[in-house]
Amino acid sequence: MEQQVKTVVVIGGGITGLSTAYYLEKSAREKGIDLRICLCEADDKLGGKVQTIHRDGFVIEAGPDSFLARKVAAVNLCRELGIDDELVGTNPNARKTYILYQDKLHRIPQGLNIGVPTQFMPFATTSLLSFGGKLRAGLDLIKPKSEHQGDQSLGAFLERRLGSEVVDRLAEPLLAGIYAGDLRKLSMRATFPQYEQLEQKHGSLIRGMVAQAKQAKVQATAPAKQEQGEASRKLPNSVFLTFRTGLRRLIESIEASFQQTEVRKQTAVEKIEARDGGGYHVRLQNGDDLEADAVVLTTPTFEAAKLLPDSFAPKAQLTQIPYVSVATVVFAFEQGVIDFPLDASGFVVPKKEGRTITAATWTSAKWLHTAQDGRVLMRFYVGRGGDEAIVDQPDEEIIRRVQKDLQETMGVTAEPMFSLVSRWRRSMPQYTVGHLDRVQSFVEQAKADLPGIHFAGAGFTGLGIPDCIGQGIQTAADVMKDLTR
Numbered sequence: 001m002e003q004q005v006k007t008v009v010v011i012g013g014g015i016t017g018l019s020t021a022y023y024l025e026k027s028a029r030e031k032g033i034d035l036r037i038c039l040c041e042a043d044d045k046l047g048g049k050v051q052t053i054h055r056d057g058f059v060i061e062a063g064p065d066s067f068l069a070r071k072v073a074a075v076n077l078c079r080e081l082g083i084d085d086e087l088v089g090t091n092p093n094a095r096k097t098y099i100l101y102q103d104k105l106h107r108i109p110q111g112l113n114i115g116v117p118t119q120f121m122p123f124a125t126t127s128l129l130s131f132g133g134k135l136r137a138g139l140d141l142i143k144p145k146s147e148h149q150g151d152q153s154l155g156a157f158l159e160r161r162l163g164s165e166v167v168d169r170l171a172e173p174l175l176a177g178i179y180a181g182d183l184r185k186l187s188m189r190a191t192f193p194q195y196e197q198l199e200q201k202h203g204s205l206i207r208g209m210v211a212q213a214k215q216a217k218v219q220a221t222a223p224a225k226q227e228q229g230e231a232s233r234k235l236p237n238s239v240f241l242t243f244r245t246g247l248r249r250l251i252e253s254i255e256a257s258f259q260q261t262e263v264r265k266q267t268a269v270e271k272i273e274a275r276d277g278g279g280y281h282v283r284l285q286n287g288d289d290l291e292a293d294a295v296v297l298t299t300p301t302f303e304a305a306k307l308l309p310d311s312f313a314p315k316a317q318l319t320q321i322p323y324v325s326v327a328t329v330v331f332a333f334e335q336g337v338i339d340f341p342l343d344a345s346g347f348v349v350p351k352k353e354g355r356t357i358t359a360a361t362w363t364s365a366k367w368l369h370t371a372q373d374g375r376v377l378m379r380f381y382v383g384r385g386g387d388e389a390i391v392d393q394p395d396e397e398i399i400r401r402v403q404k405d406l407q408e409t410m411g412v413t414a415e416p417m418f419s420l421v422s423r424w425r426r427s428m429p430q431y432t433v434g435h436l437d438r439v440q441s442f443v444e445q446a447k448a449d450l451p452g453i454h455f456a457g458a459g460f461t462g463l464g465i466p467d468c469i470g471q472g473i474q475t476a477a478d479v480m481k482d483l484t485r
């Protein structure tokens with residue numbers, strides 16, 4: 001009997017939706033299944049948060065600027081697409097970071113891993129912490145491990161082990177760049193579950209991190225050689241990676257690889273409705289209708305909630321995941337106008353400093369490909385959990401306040417050649433305490449009531465690019481399992 005071709009509708013053309021479609025195609029090809037994939041993206045371009053701008057020879061990222069090399073999903077995808085030879089790492093001469101403390105830039109002590117010291121001397125001699133603060137952090141070595149069961153806040157955990165000074169002056173600003181949120185509300189299990197495991201295994205976070213660092217060194221010399229055989233090229237030796245021409249290279253390569261995926265841009269989905277006899281009608285805002293055997297929702301969770309059938313009451317849970325708004329502000333400078341040694345990747349700013357800027361990247365120092373002829377590119381973050389009003393200010397006001405901070409922290413008074421403000425409203429999902437349990441319970445209810453609808457993306461189990469790709473891989477496998485049952 002002839003098999004009917006099944007249709008999967010993927011909603012959202014960000015990195016999660018694109019990688020879901022990519023791995024669906026791959027799996028269908030491998031299994032010899034004729035699958036129709038339709039990817040609907042509301043915007044006129046793909047990529048979602050991943051948006052590179054080329055202007056006057058500068059490579060500018062409006063959203064993410066790189067991805068973590070150690071989380072292999074992204075690197076593996078680049079290898080499959082044959083673009084791994086275009087990956088670049090950070091400038092080895094600008095790998096340190098500063099923290100603003102009492103209006104001055106202080107170097108982050110060497111060996112500090114998201115606030116946790118792994119080397120004694122740099123930590124003991126840093127001017128960022130008081131003598132009492134350092135002693136308090138040292139108590140981690142003798143404090144008994146916690147009996148706490150279940151999830152807890154990352155801030156509360158770090159404060160218990162290392163004290164509040166380390167949290168406020170080091171961990172909070174370093175993590176703000178990733179989650180833009182309040183450490184004392186963020187879930188430990190959804191952000192840094194390894195901290196809890198290290199405490200349980202080693203009885204101390206510092207001892208655990210030191211052991212982990214030693215192990216990583218050993219592993220870096222042994223299996224990496226095997227993995228990087230003839231078939232796979234050697235990657236740049238860098239914690240973060242991006243492409244010479246910007247992160248959109250990844251988006252464009254995935255799009256160019258599609259053979260079975262019909263990409264529909266400027267196609268917002270309005271509603272998903274159950275079809276008699278199984279499957280779904282996917283109603284588009286332009287009045288069209290798509291028939292689907294399976295649907296993958298990769299939009300932000302508050303958008304996904306609007307699309308689900310009204311009869312599915314648990315969808316309200318998706319609107320309760322908080323999202324923080326941020327903006328990035330780019331300044332491009334002519335050669336020779338910045339009289340400040342750009343010898344690091346930039347600096348982060350603790351909330352207590354009361355600045356508009358939450359972090360600054362000295363982009364052209366960190367990524368040598370982003371500016372030519374000695375010109376300088378810098379990027380600033382504004383907006384964070386509990387302090388988002390700045391994002392709604394007009395461009396001129398945001399630029400004025402960033403310039404003021406720049407003058408007062410680095411003494412920069414030069415006018416930029418141009419500046420660019422990119423607003424990312426409700427862009428940073430906040431994994432608050434209990435997030436993973438709530439997501440799991442939601443997914444189980446959806447599985448029972450809405451079979452064939454799958455959920456992935458930054459609002460669910462990981463927001464970094466590799467985690468989004470990882471969710472794409474998992475979701476593609478789940479969909480194929482459903483369809484071939």
Ligand code: FAD
Pocket residue numbers: 011012013014015016017040041042043046047048049050062063064065066067068267268269270298299300303307326328424427428456457458459463464465466468
């Ligand atoms: P999105 O990129 O949000 O994609 C969802 C897509 O769904 C969008 O394109 C949207 O238009 C579409 N959509 C919405 N509603 C509909 C609808 N009704 N119908 C059809 N389409 C719809 N991560 C890193 O790894 N490294 C970084 O350096 C980094 N920096 C970041 C900097 C900023 C400023 C931001 C905001 C995020 C950063 N992140 C970083 C996080 C990472 O970029 C995102 O978590 C990730 O790109 C999200 O991908 P996604 O596909 O899940 O969602």
